[in-house]
Amino acid sequence: MNHQAAVIDLSGLPDATNEVYVPLYTNKSRYLVLYGGAGSGKSIFARDKLLYRTLTESGHRFLVARKVARTLRKSVYSSFVRTLSEWGLLHLCSINKTDMEIVFKPTGSTIMFIGMDDPEKIKSIDKITGIWLEEASEFTLDDFTQLDLRLRGQLEHYKQITLSFNPVNANHWLKKRFFERHDAQSTVVHTTYLDNRFLDDAYIRVLNELKETNYSYYEIYALGKWGSLEGLVYPHWELVDEMPADCEVRRWGQDFGYNNPSATVLIGIMGRDLYVQELLYESELTNAQLIDRLKPIPGLLTLQGFLDSAEPDRIQEFRNAGFNVRPARKEVKAGIDKVKSYRLKVVKGSQNLINELELYCWKLSRDKEPLDEPVKQHDHALDALRYAVFQGNQFEVKKLTYKVDGLQLHTTT
Ligand SMILES: Nc1ncnc2c1ncn2[C@@H]1O[C@H](COP(=O)(O)OP(=O)(O)OP(=O)(O)O)[C@@H](O)[C@H]1O
Ligand SMILES: [Mg+2]
CATH class of the missing domain: 3.30.420.280 (Nucleotidyltransferase; domain 5)
Structure with a gap:
């Protein structure tokens, strides 16, 4: 993509997008559910669609959420800033690093980043116009419901919650919510590494080796199938x-x-x-x-x-x-x-x-x-x-002296 001053040319975006995701740029379902294997391009697409909307629609207040705030900065937030820089658009943004907020000045649209473990910040955020739950399987149903309820009111543009995740556990609320009942408001898209033409061979080899080393992981991360609880080391907690x-x-x-x-x-x-x-x-x-x-x-x-x-x-x-x-x-x-x-x-x-x-x-x-x-x-x-x-037989060796006093045994260290 070439950019001269404030002329923004997004014509290269479809070519830079994996085919499976191209139609989703215009998908307006309330819930856009992106699930499947590892490295299938879910996060990159979710990021690019939010950026696309930020650049082309005005007045947004997008929320990007992960369960834990401190994982957000290094992963998602920095990936947004890096992409804006690669697209040559950083000079059109005002960025608050401390609060992790990006405003794209020409449209006035804002992207905010929060962790669900920061309840004060969540309370302070209002008038949200779109949400992306990255690694949605880390969220509880309560977290999801709380955020879902925040996305309301008459807005100029459609309201969408994107959820991206690996289907790690067949008992997860996500499976009950979006897979075991029909929800006319949701679009569910399954992808695997085979849908991502940008993936390197070494990574594909790692995924394929799981077939030998751990078949359960192979099913989740290579094939993108819902994982079962079989063979868990700690099933009860x-x-x-x-x-x-x-x-x-x-x-x-x-x-x-x-x-x-x-x-x-x-x-x-x-x-x-x-x-x-x-x-x-x-x-x-x-x-x-x-x-x-x-x-x-x-x-x-x-x-x-x-x-x-x-x-x-x-x-x-x-x-x-x-x-x-x-x-x-x-x-x-x-x-x-x-x-x-x-x-x-x-x-x-x-x-x-x-x-x-x-x-x-x-x-x-x-x-x-x-x-x-x-x-x-x-x-x-x-x-x-x-x-x-697990300390086995390790213990502090103390010097013990015994003193027999009548029938009482005293130990002193
Ligand atoms: N549109 C794209 N342009 C360039 N590279 C891409 C694109 N989409 C994906 N990739 C490459 O593929 C890698 C995996 O993509 P991504 O992180 O989006 O996968 P994912 O489905 O979110 O994986 P996981 O399930 O492990 O979170 C990225 O790190 C990036 O290198
Ligand atoms: Mg991802």
């Missing part, structure tokens, strides 16, 4: 509002990553109940950045932490920074068994951990029987959980 203050044991666990996310979780054990709360889940953090992020968390420095033991240097750096940490035991099956010996309670807001719980599964044999080894995917927060919970 419950959402709770908070971790009780009086847990008998409190510890934290850390899994290290760089391209993959680093994940930190806090656990609390009370009787047979195991509470877990996600503290951090973020890619591309160096060890020093990770330490900087964790240090201000109240109480964490003194609490016993169990860290991924693959890189001892990183643990030493945590110690130097004043943390009370030790290398975690890495026996996977025994660790999972230990976690499963408790009733697992997940503190609300631990969204990445919840996403992993819904996907982490055992490897399947050729005849689709679960094996004793999990698939090494969607396991970062769950590894951190396992490290914090």
Whole structure:
């Protein structure tokens, strides 16, 4: 696309769009449901359609929402800004980076970005004229209903909610809402990587290899079929509002990553109940950045932490920074068994951990029987959980002296 000053030429857009999505540029259904396999071009199309409407229709207040605000900035928001820059239109926009708001000055249309975990910001946003729920499977039915109710009133242009997601779980409310009943207001579009002519060969190979390594994932991510709960490592867990203050044991666990996310979780054990709360889940953090992020968390420095033991240097750096940490035991099956010996309670807001719980599964044999080894995917927060919970025979060796006093036995440390 060529742009001279304020002359905007969008004639190249259809050619730059995967065929399956071209008719959807003019689709006016209230609900535009884009689901299917990974890398099928759903997010790029949803973004480009919102941009297209922003550039060609005036007075919009579009909302782009993800469940968690902090994942929004790096993913969707930056992708909008980058595209506006590639289209040579940044000089026509006013951009508020802090609040993540983009105004396209010639039309006065605005795009706002919010996370559902920021209720104050959601309350403050009114007169919305269109919504995109990215990774819609992360939203609860309540979240969806709340946003759906905000899109109302007489507007100059049609009102549309776009939902894009992978069909990870056949029990999901999305399936009941849009697939198990007919809704005349919705357009449902299924796509897979085969619909995306811009995909690179290496990515297609990764998707095809899933056929051998994990057939359930192959069905979801390559074929875009609704996933089943078969073979989940942690099928039973419950959402709770908070971790009780009086847990008998409190510890934290850390899994290290760089391209993959680093994940930190806090656990609390009370009787047979195991509470877990996600503290951090973020890619591309160096060890020093990770330490900087964790240090201000109240109480964490003194609490016993169990860290991924693959890189001892990183643990030493945590110690130097004043943390009370030790290398975690890495026996996977025994660790999972230990976690499963408790009733697992997940503190609300631990969204990445919840996403992993819904996907982490055992490897399947050729005849689709679960094996004793999990698939090494969607396991970062769950590894951190396992490290914090599974201590095996590790314990603090204390110096004990016994004093027999009549029939009383006293121990002093
Ligand atoms: N119109 C396009 N022009 C150029 N590249 C594209 C286009 N559509 C898709 N791609 C490429 O394909 C990749 C995958 O597309 P996209 O992220 O939209 O898939 P998706 O369906 O949202 O995947 P997931 O289900 O994993 O979220 C993009 O990162 C981009 O490189
Ligand atoms: Mg996507």
